[in-house]
Amino acid sequence: xxxxxxxxxxxxxxxxxxxxxxxxxxxxxxxxxxxxxxxxxxxxxxxxxxxxxxxxxxxxxxxxxxxxxxxxxxxxxxxxxxxxxxxxxxxxxxxxxxxxxxxxxxxxxxxxxxxxxxxxxxxxxxxxxxxxxxxxxxxxxxxxxxxxxxxxxxxxxxxxxxxxxxxxxxxxxxxxxxxxxxxxxxxxxxxxxxxxxxxxxxxxxxxxxxxxxxxxxxxxxxxxxxxxxxxxxxxxxxxxxxxxxxxxxxxxxxxxxxxxxxxxxxxxxxxxxxxxxxxxxxxxxxxxxxxxxxxxxxxxxxxxxxxxxxxxxxxxxxxxxxxxxxxxxxxxxxxxxxxxxxxxxxxxxxxxxxxxxxxxxxxxxxxxxxxxxxxxxxxxxxxxxxxxxxxxxxxxxxxxxxxxx
Amino acid sequence: xxxxxxxxxxxxxxxxxxxxxxxxxxxxxxxxxxxxxxxxxxxxxxxxxxxxxxxxxxxxxxxxxxxxxxxxxxxxxxxxxxxxxxxxxxxxxxxxxxxxxxxxxxxxxxxxxxxxxxxxxxxxxxxxxxxxxxxxxxxxxxxxxxxxxxxxxxxxxxxxxxxxxxxxxxxxxxxxxxxxxxxxxxxxxxxxxxxxxxxxxxxxxxxxxxxxxxxxxxxxxxxxxxxxxxxxxxxxxxxxxxxxxxxxxxxxxxxxxxxxxxxxxxxxxxxxxxxxxxxxxxxxxxxxxxxxxxxxxxxxxxxxxxxxxxxxxxxxxxxxxxxxxxxxxxxxxxxxxxxxxxxxxxxxxxxxxxxxxxxxxxxx
Numbered sequence: 048x049x050x051x052x053x054x055x056x057x058x059x060x061x062x063x064x065x066x067x068x069x070x071x072x073x074x075x076x077x078x079x080x081x082x083x084x085x086x087x088x089x090x091x092x093x094x095x096x097x098x099x100x101x102x103x104x105x106x107x108x109x110x111x112x113x114x115x116x117x118x119x120x121x122x123x124x125x126x127x128x129x130x131x132x133x134x135x136x137x138x139x140x141x142x143x144x145x146x147x148x149x150x151x152x153x154x155x156x157x158x159x160x161x162x163x164x165x166x167x168x169x170x171x172x173x174x175x176x177x178x179x180x181x182x183x184x185x186x187x188x189x190x191x192x193x194x195x196x197x198x199x200x201x202x203x204x205x206x207x208x209x210x211x212x213x214x215x216x217x218x219x220x221x222x223x224x225x226x227x228x229x230x231x232x233x234x235x236x237x238x239x240x241x242x243x244x245x246x247x248x249x250x251x252x253x254x255x256x257x258x259x260x261x262x263x264x265x266x267x268x269x270x271x272x273x274x275x276x277x278x279x280x281x282x283x284x285x286x287x288x289x290x291x292x293x294x295x296x297x298x299x300x301x302x303x304x305x306x307x308x309x310x311x312x313x314x315x316x317x318x319x320x321x322x323x324x325x326x327x328x329x330x331x332x333x334x335x336x337x338x339x340x341x342x343x344x345x346x347x348x349x350x351x352x353x354x355x356x357x358x359x360x361x362x363x364x365x366x367x368x369x370x371x372x373x374x375x376x377x378x379x380x381x382x383x384x385x386x387x388x389x390x391x392x393x394x395x396x397x398x399x400x401x402x403x404x405x406x407x408x409x410x411x412x413x414x415x416x417x418x419x420x421x422x423x424x425x426x427x428x429x430x431x432x433x434x435x436x437x438x439x440x441x442x443x444x445x446x447x448x449x450x451x452x
Numbered sequence: 453x454x455x456x457x458x459x460x461x462x463x464x465x466x467x468x469x470x471x472x473x474x475x476x477x478x479x480x481x482x483x484x485x486x487x488x489x490x491x492x493x494x495x496x497x498x499x500x501x502x503x504x505x506x507x508x509x510x511x512x513x514x515x516x517x518x519x520x521x522x523x524x525x526x527x528x529x530x531x532x533x534x535x536x537x538x539x540x541x542x543x544x545x546x547x548x549x550x551x552x553x554x555x556x557x558x559x560x561x562x563x564x565x566x567x568x569x570x571x572x573x574x575x576x577x578x579x580x581x582x583x584x585x586x587x588x589x590x591x592x593x594x595x596x597x598x599x600x601x602x603x604x605x606x607x608x609x610x611x612x613x614x615x616x617x618x619x620x621x622x623x624x625x626x627x628x629x630x631x632x633x634x635x636x637x638x639x640x641x642x643x644x645x646x647x648x649x650x651x652x653x654x655x656x657x658x659x660x661x662x663x664x665x666x667x668x669x670x671x672x673x674x675x676x677x678x679x680x681x682x683x684x685x686x687x688x689x690x691x692x693x694x695x696x697x698x699x700x701x702x703x704x705x706x707x708x709x710x711x712x713x714x715x716x717x718x719x720x721x722x723x724x725x726x727x728x729x730x731x732x733x734x735x736x737x738x739x740x741x742x743x744x745x746x747x748x749x750x751x752x753x754x755x756x757x758x759x760x761x762x763x764x765x766x767x768x769x770x771x772x773x774x775x776x777x778x779x780x781x782x783x784x785x786x787x788x789x790x791x792x793x794x795x796x797x798x799x800x801x802x803x804x805x806x807x808x809x810x811x812x813x814x815x816x
Contacts, residue, residue, distance in 0.1 A: 311816065320816060327804065330811040334758045341733035345455040352456060362726045417715075423725055424718035428698050431713040 052117050056124045059097050064128040065090065078247070078256055079134060084211055087131040091165025094132075101139070101163040104147055109160035137208060138162050142169040142216045144289040145233075149274040149282055154235065158214065170212035172203040172236065172260060173283060177448020180418050182218070183227045183280060184437075184447040187262060189219040189234065197221075197234065197267040199242075202259060205412075209245045209258035212238050216286065217267075218279050223443040230442055231279030233286075235271040242266070252404045290413075304395070304402045305374040307333040313399075314381045325380060332377045335370045342366065358426035361419040368410035375406050455736045457526065465526045471499060472534040478785050481646060484537040490615035491648035497538045501570025506544050509552070514564035521677070521742035525684035525735065532688030535646045535788055539573045542612035545681040546674065547574030550620045553673040554627055554662050563618055563629075575616035575632070577607035577652050578671060585801050586671050592623040592654060594661070601661050603628060603654035609799075613637055613650040621652075621659065626667040628659040644795040646788060676753040679800055680738045683756035686764035686796050687735045690728045693771035693789050697721060700775055717774055724770055727763050734759045751813035757806040761797040768793040 065086065079087065094100045095109070102118045104110025111117075132139075143162050146155055161167040178185040187201025199219055209215065215236045222230030238245070242265035247255035274282040303309060311329055314320040320329075343363055346356045356363075379386055382399060389396025410416045424430040437445055457465070475496050484493050500506055508524045510516020517523075524545070531540055544567065551563050551574075566572030580591030592605040603623055613619065614637040621628045636653040664670055698721055701712030711717045734756055741752035772779040772786040779786040797803065 311814075323808075326811040326816045327807045329816055330758065330807040330814065333814060334755055334810065337755055338730040338734050338759050341455065341737050342730045344453070345729075345733040345736070348454070348456045359729070362729050365722075365726055366730060417719065420719040420722035421715070423722035424712070428712075428718075428721055428725055430698065430701060430718050430721060431710045433713050433715065433718075434709060 052113075053120050053124065056099065056121050059099060060124055060128060063090070063093055063097075064125075065131060078210065078254065083131070084134065087134050088165040090131050091135060091163075095164045101143070101159070104143070104159065104163070105155075108147070108155045109163045110147075134168060134208060134211070135165060137171055138167075138169040141171055141286050141289045142214075145216065145273065145282065145286040148285055149233075151270070153270065154273070158235070167213040168208060168211055170206050170208045170215045170238070170260075171286070172206055172209075172215045172217040174205045175202060175448075176204050180415060181447070182283065183231065184442075184445065185218060185220060185231070186447065187217075187219045188223065189221050189232060189267065191221075195269040197269070197271075199234070199236070199262045199265040199267055201262050203262075204248065204257075204259050206245075206258045206260050207256060209238065209260050210247065214238060215260070216273065217262075218283055220442065221279070222277050224441050225277065226439060227437060227442045227445060228280045230277055231283070232276050233273040233279040233282040234267050235273060236262075236265065236267055240265050240267075251407065252401055302398075304399045305371055305378060305406070307336050307374075310374065310377055310381050313378075313385075313395075317381070317383070317385070319381065319383075328377045328380055332370075332373055335373050339363065339366045339370055358422050361414075361422045361427070364413065365416055365419040365423070368416055371406050371409045375403055378403060453737065454740050455733055457522070457736075461523060461526050464523060465530055467503065468500075468505065468527050468530040469533075471503065472496075472530055472536055475499060476534045476536045478535075478788075481535050481537060481788070485645045490612075491537055491646075492539055492612070492615055493537045496536060497570055500538060500540070506540070506570040507548075507564070507568025508544065509548055510564045510568040514560060514568060516564065516568040520739075521680060522736070522739040524681065525739040528681050528684035529688035529691070529735075532685030532792075533692040535689075535785075535792060537646055539575075539612040539615065541678075541681065541685065542575045542616065543567055543573035546576040546611070546678055547616075547618070547620055549677040550576050550627070550670065550674050553670040553677075554664055556662050556664070559629065559662050566617070572617040573612065573615060574618040574620060575610050575613045576620045576622075576674070577610045577613070578622040578674075579607060579609045581606055581608045581651070583609055585675060585805075586622060586668070588622045589624050589667075592621055594623040594625040594628055594659065597656075597658075601625075601628060601659050603630060603657045603659045605654055607652045607654075608640070608649075610650050610652050611799075612648055613652055614639060614648070619652065620662075621654075622667065622671055623659075625661065626664050627662040627670065629662055630654070630657055630659040634658060642795070644788075644791040646792060647795055672750075675800060676749045677742060679753040679757045679806075680735075680742050680749075682796055682800060683731075683735050683738060683760040686760040686793065687728075687731055689789050689793055689796075690724075690731055690760075690764050690767045693767050693786075694721075694724050694728050696785075697724065697771040697774050704776075711774075720770055720774055724767055727767060731760050731763050751810065754806055754809035754813055757800060758803065758810050761803050761806060765790075765793040765797045 098111055101110035102113045102121060103115060106112040143159060146158060162169060173182050175185045175187060187199065187203065189197040189199045191197055215238055217234045217236040218231055219234060220230050221232040242263040244261040246259045248257045248259050249255045250257060307329065314325055314329065319325055346363065350356055378399060385396060386399055386403065425432055484491060504517050505527050507516030508519045508527065512518040548567055551560055563574055567574055578586055578588050580587035588607040592603055592607055594601050594603055603621060607621060616632040619630045619632050619635055621630055634657050636655065638651040638653060640649045640651060642649050701717050701721055702710055704711045738752040738756040741748050768790040772790055775784065775786055778784050
């Protein structure tokens with residue numbers, strides 16, 4: 048039956064997948080234009096109508112009720128295309144699956160079908176200026192009023208897609224007297240509610256794929272709680288688990304100036320490919336890429352054999368960032384002055400500069416290298432945890448972020 | 453491509469590990485190391501032979517197990533972890549693979565049964581005094597003497613040479629087989645006290661020429677297999693150093709808490725783990741390739757040495773560092789892994805040589 052499914056997917060994609068010049072940037076790449084967004088929504092609606100959206104989600108809420116095997120097949124077939132689904136990554140990969148896991152029947156019936164059709168896009172509202180690696184120290188607060196509604200005040204940051212999202216999954220502090228992990232609650236927030244302000248956040252590449260989101264006494268009804276009140280940390284862990292899977296399943300763009308293949312070609316074009324130093328550097332870069340690819344393949348084989356990667360996935364995340372940093376170094380050696388100035392209209396110069404500029408994200412976003420090493424040390428190697436000063440302290444008494452005291 | 457071991461292969465590793473835990477503890481390694489003799493634990497060698505480990509890649513018809521590179525790498529990883537003082541790399545890898553690559557039936561019949569049974573060992577002399585792989589062809593001259601050949605000149609860096617019953621020599625006229633006892637040996641001083649090497653001096657030494665259409669091709673084939681095998685030893689050393697270092701970081705208390713709770717130590721351990729996991733994937737890929745995809749072996753073998761040579765040394769060095777002062781003592785084993793790792797990193801050429809090989813394989 049999966050054979051028939053593969054053919055169905057292949058045929059449908061061949062007919063409907065857009066050409067690569069209609070490419071919509073992924074959420075983390077740069078902000079899409081109105082036109083690109085409309086094209087993405089049309090594509091997602093067609094995918095939904097063809098019965099190919101929400102493959103593993105319950106049929107009751109617009110999904111297809113299929114298994115991970117069909118999901119895998121779809122991803123394999125889709126790998127040949129640049130599908131314009133990047134803007135839905137957070138909706139479909141993180142917020143939706145969390146609602147499936149924790150939402151009430153009413154929440155699922157209301158939110159999942161339009162989410163799957165691409166009509167309503169979601170964003171994730173966790174990180175704050177004062178809560179990066181330590182998300183549980185967040186300060187945005189939700190206070191219950193006499194009617195049982197919640198009033199939210201605070202600031203979120205690094206929010207992908209907030210400028211076009213209809214809804215967000217918001218993590219806020221509902222009990223500052225509890226220790227920090229215990230006083231959080233997750234909410235559905237209407238991004239168009241009064242008091243929500245979205246401002247683009249310009250990152251070091253100069254573009255603004257992310258936003259800052261401000262909440263100023265935003266009213267959220269009682270039935271918007273996802274999971275239980277004060278159990279938001281468990282809900283956040285559920286969502287971050289889905290995030291890991293959805294990042295792991297995403298494919299690298301087909302043209303990437305920071306790969307061995309691309310840099311070898313640059314070296315050939317510049318006529319420096321047989322320089323012995325560059326040969327050695329390129330060989331080392333190849334080795335670094337290859338050992339990471341083999342590690343990932345081995346993790347996959349172990350996973351198929353019943354040994355889930357768990358925290359060992361942090362090795363791949365860490366190594367992936369290190370390969371990119373190595374590529375930045377080799378790119379400089381290979382491209383030489385072309386990496387610092389080029390003629391207007393030379394798109395390869397633009398692409399290389401963007402890649403060099405975007406590399407720091409690899410070792411910061413999704414958990415810094417330092418956080419990954421901590422995870423490996425604590426959870427893979429079983430090293431003793433660092434003594435914690437925040438374990439038994441009510442949040443109200445904690446020092447967080449960069450606040451002065 | 454298979455990068456994980458099956459049940460049988462895992463069981464093979466378990467049984468060798470158990471044998472080495474019983475019969476080759478660090479204390480035993482040090483006894484053999486301190487001995488002025490041949491540097492081999494003969495009793496352990498016999499035990500490995502009894503388990504069928506010495507002839508893993510020897511065909512069953514010649515008394516071997518007819519197993520694959522993956523199985524041999526499983527064993528080598530355990531030997532590398534234990535620093536076992538046995539002539540495995542020299543006899544069960546280098547010599548066995550040379551005989552296989554030469555493809556001469558009478559040579560195979562003469563050498564392999566004894567090697568597989570562990571009753572005889574063989575060494576390979578391919579480097580001249582400069583040490584470059586294959587440079588023995590410039591420093592050992594073969595001359596016909598009636599129906600025989602005689603060798604003159606010098607080879608060096610011959611692993612386990614003086615204890616070998618047979619020596620395979622890469623000389624100016626191709627490959628030769630000499631009787632180990634007929635060679636004049638000058639044991640070298642070595643960085644690694646657990647891996648003996650010697651100079652072989654030939655002064656009209658009687659030898660037999662092994663018919664071979666492409667001696668340099670054989671030399672290459674042997675390098676590729678040796679690179680994979682050595683990488684397995686290197687991985688074993690990395691795994692042991694990592695395990696010992698993590699254990700020490702949990703047990704050692706300074707400033708009122710285990711040093712492993714300090715980020716400076718914890719993160720260094722995490723980096724060792726990340727390096728080890730990637731090295732492991734590279735090794736099993738190379739071993740699988742040696743068994744199943746010979747055309748891809750030159751790249752996979754070069755990759756194995758490019759990655760594992762420096763990674764094993766960095767691991768040994770970092771492991772030693774994380775032990776602090778105790779790691780710098782003679783009494784602690786950290787220096788043995790450090791010395792072995794540096795030796796292995798340079799045994800088949802330098803990392804620069806390996807990178808050049810990889811670049812060649814990638815048509816750079």
